[in-house]
Amino acid sequence: MIENTFGMNIIPDNDSERLLALKRYRIMDSPSEASFDNIARLCTQIFNVPISLISLVDAERVFFKANAGMGKAKEANRGKSLCALAVLNPEPTIFEDALKEPCLIANPNVAGDFGLRFYAGAPLITHDGFLIGTLCIIDQQPRTFSKQEEIILKGLASAVMDQLELRLSALEEIGKQQVINDELMQHREEMQSINEELTVINEELNESREHLQLLNGNLKKSEHRFRELIEQAPVAISIYSGPELIIEQANAFMLNMLGRTAEIIGKPILTARPELIAHPYLKVIRNVLESGKDHIGLGVEAPVLDQGIVKEKYFDVTYKALKDELGNVTGVIVVGTDVSEKIASRLRETEMNEELAVINEELTASNEDLISSQDYLIEVNGHLNRSESRFRGILQQATAGIMVCNGREMIIESVNDTMLGIISKPADIVQKRFADAIPELEGQPFLKLLDDVYTTGITHVFNETKAIVNRNGQLVEGYFNITYQAIKDDKEVITGILIVATDVTRQVDSKKEVQKAEDMLRFSVEAAKIGTFVINQTTRVMVASPRLKEIFGYYPEEEMPYDAAVVQISE
Template sequence: MIENTFGINIIPDNDSGRLLALKRYRIMDTPSEASFDNIADLCTKIFKVPISLISLVDAERVFFKANVGMGKVKEANRGKSLCALAVLDPEVTIFEDALKEPCLIANPNVAGEFGLRFYAGAPLITYDGFLIGTLCIIDQQPRVFSKEEEIILKGLATAVMDQIELRLSALEEIGKQQTTNEELIQQKEEVQSINEELTVINEELNESRQNLQVLNENLKKSEKRFRELIEQAPVAISIYSGEELIIEAANARMLDLLGRTAEIIGQPLLKARPELITHPYLQVIRGVLGSGKDHMGLAVKAPVLRLGKVVERYYDVNYRAIKDEWGKVTGVIAVGIDVSEKIASSLRETEMAEELAVMNEELLATNEDLISSKDYLMLINEHLNKSESRFRGILQQATAGIMVCYGKALIIESVNDMMLTIISKSKDIIQRPFADAMPELKGQPFLKLLDDVYTSGLTYIANETKAIVNRNGELVEGYFNISYQAIKSDNELITGILIVATDVTQQVASKKAVQKAEDMLRFSIEAANIGTFIINQTTRVMVASPRLKEIFGYYPDEEMPYDAAVVQISEEHRERVVASVEAAFEKGEDYFLEYSLIGFHDQQLRWVRAVGKLNQYTADGEMYFSGAIIDITEQKQDEQRKNDFIAMVSHELKTPLTSLKGYLQILEQKAKKAQESSAILMHDKASTQVKRMISMINGFLNVSRLDSGKIHIAKECFNMTSLFKEADEEACSTISTHQVVFSQIESAMLNADRDKIGQVINNFISNAVKYSPSGSLVIVNSKIIGRQLLVEVKDQGRGIKPEDKDKLFDRFYRVVNDDVISGFGIGLYLCAEIIERHEGEIGVESKFGEGSTFWFSLPIYEN
């Protein structure tokens, strides 16, 4: 049940229709997918937010298809999720500060521990206008969301919706493919049955060879005609038999495709084509031979001979098992189409239809010959009639449209049901001229192409050809794979044309949808002013976008090799950047860096943020490192101006504070002489506040010096015993609310900046006192571990929440507490910088509610 925490109606009027639209995509409760996770990850980097979600809003819950930054959470209650509000409006829903929104104050995500402050959600809108979910970004800090950012988020949401549509198209295509495979298996069984009957006919013809000499001559002519039709087939065909894959047959197209002669017929496949010994499809052929399961491959790269050299070409291939009457696999028939120039859609239905058409023509010719025989041939004629009927049945069941036309006028002789479906006609078109039966083709190129094929005898094949066809009385646009092949007589005269067509309108629409998604993603990247690159793992050849070239100071149409780009990186960052790229190539590590560079032509200093990752293998078998680079020069300049301002203000504040401290010391002396206890008490409190202010100002100055590289580390050799003693004495004199105990102290010689290491220890003790109950213990320990000295400060405070633990040492990060006022978030940051510059380590161990242990380790000095 929906638990509404917004105080408003979150159910749109069309919710029932919206839920049906969501259901048709079959995406709820599905595992994560890289195509969606990558877009969500890209959102966090573009908008610099910690959380990005792709959500789908169901009847009572919100399912997260992609989740970056929210842990393992997979769903939420619809009544509590802000995504339920985002599907009420087709525009982007934006809450820049949730605490200022009356409808969100009671929401647990806003009022609870999560502390949501900023939310922006762009709805996922289906092609028929339903809002089924959102692409949203979330932050725990208020933000200002510009109009340009809103446009980018909306564009990325459109890319997400395109991915959902493509996913549905892929699921539907898989279903159709399964149906097609079942039809091919049924057709194969039919062909096997026909082969068995032809075997019986052949035995009877042998017993009657004396009386059927004339018939045999006719049959030889028919066989010759049949082989000629096979040779004229527009596809390459070969047959392999036995465990050694003996090449039993191969037509001229196959020999030409392989770059071989007829001498290979009768040889084992590996002897005839030794270049296949390492090719994966040799195992595929053996797999078909062993399992009896057919295999089809699209755009398969394979080595072939061309002018005596082995070259790589691309083919659509279909391997089908040949079985005997007991179902035992005896060989494999291979059909191949060279698609190197243009990788076309699968032509396996066309190949099957052409094979069936040729076999049907042969049966017709054989039937005519047998009819001329007398009573002795009646039984044979009956068998052939059955075979012919069966082949016509197979022809009708073919998944490709097939039509046979004869004569110059192209009179339609036969047409199967699939072709009638494609052209939306009935069988009344048989015995009519093709042009009269298809008046909608007038003005289109197809009638002239048919005439050219009839005149020249050259086969015409086209893929994804656009045609205007009649569908139920309405002219519509469709896309088709078509083949026009001349039918020739024994004396090579053209007698007609075999037309084969496959409707690929849906596949073309899917490709266009993919292109649209790619264009939208490209637009989003360009709108975000991001430069992109791709680097080949093997060759290190880099392809850079025009924006990336501009960032590196190159002209848009100018070449920018990888080595040249590396040279433009500032020398102090260059080695680190190259090492990170190599780590991505060798270990698959993610790449996230900030560095400066000098423009090639303009010699301008720029700061950039770069992200990237190693992509999976592509069709060419290579791996690529791809990524994006954003110009953050203005942001860096703003930070520098801020640091300069902090340094200036801090210096100006130190002068009056120094004077104030001096006046307080004079007042202290006078109060003590006058023995005014209240004045002394007020002096102590004022001095404490002055010390605190001086400490904060020094912290800001140190941050500014760190950023500008001016902080000085003055190393000297000293024994930690003296430093621990000083820290103990200072704690005893300044801390009266807690017990600070130096327990289990092991000392060692260090080569370090003594004052700054003392500053780290005092900061740890000060924080322990600040965040633990009055009267509790603060314990300082030290011990030697290997060649490191480990220093620990333990308190009995409330501990640290998991979400704060990894950010404690970040600059200006403040832990939110109900009963303690946080500082400015620079103390622990300075401690971390000091320890890092001493080549040490720093960290914290804590469990919320059970206290904390802050620690650092430094290398021991060895003579």
């Protein structure tokens, strides 16, 4: 129940709709997250205050998503928290000396032991105009708050709102990805009755965004602090100003993402990036500049330079209008993240599903023995020779045993059915250490080779290698083609090992049988003392065995010419 201590109405007319907008973000009572905690700590350093909160105002309480300086406090009663006042006004709510404010005289945070004297809170405004919370700073000493500091606080509140929007987008994307995963699993189960060799497609969700780093709290001028914040931010940021969209600032992340150098700063956008002429990306920036309305674009296609070549890539982009003290739009700030790999992954998944469906139809029509992995490999490899190398790699995963292990401990993250069949293990080995899951490999070279690949990043391939494996509770000898390949993140740091294996025991046993037959034939010929020879049909050069030379009266070290052999043969 709300204990209103302000002596005024603190419930806006649209509170029901506002609460629905808050619920949409799925943020209440969520655990702390570094992206929000970093912004709260950053505020304490920028404004030199002991306390900064990111609060979300619910029906009867205020939830602290981030808390820098307030101990372990997680929430407060809506009727006692000053943040309840900050969501009544789209402009920042500022109390430079709380003891001089009539509405705060009875507030326990002001009149009580806590001794709140200064409060400044900028509302968190959703894209559809609802005030769902605040980014606020608090001090126990009265202080003045300049207009420039107010602008910076509003900008940081907008950054918090951007993080909320990106977080919601990530949650929705995760939901979509989960639906896709469920559909893929269902599709795989349906196809598995026809072809048990199809592989479970493992998807890895990219971590969303890097967060703002701590900036120097001793910067003297607010404008300089703001510029340093942009330059040191670990995300791509650029500022465009004026009708010609002059590139006022672009940090290193943005320059790297665009494939440019700092020489573009100070130039109009079309002079610095002529590839944007007539491109929709430019129209979006102009619309934000003209309308003053912010815009969020997910998976936006835009041209950039990559090693001097213009290429289309995909980005998640936030466009925010920059306004002066009178509310006039003076420029646009753009925050971008390269998601090309994520988009490409989706396209690869679609292509792979289409190709797998075609292959399944071809295999069904051909009425071949789907159980035979050797026949399947021959057919798939023939198809792969006509396909692009990228697709060959994906298709090979559908026909060979595959296992992904994470960390130096080699924790098994995922394993397909083919690999489980090769090592004769159940699916519950996932999340176990590789060495614990397959104890029979102890004393064999494979565990050390895995560690070497993890250390050096050098791929290890060995064919028809012998291994002792467990088959139905018994240790037996088998032969395998095996590849160990390091898995790296976007910073080239090794995070795990991809293991690809094919059981070639039958092929090796066949080779041994052929060799054995040849040895037996050779032994039989020698035992029967039969003379043999080989004649080259082109050169007519003859090579005779020692026994044949003996039969025809030649010494073993003598050469027996073809004509001499013919003379010895009677008609």
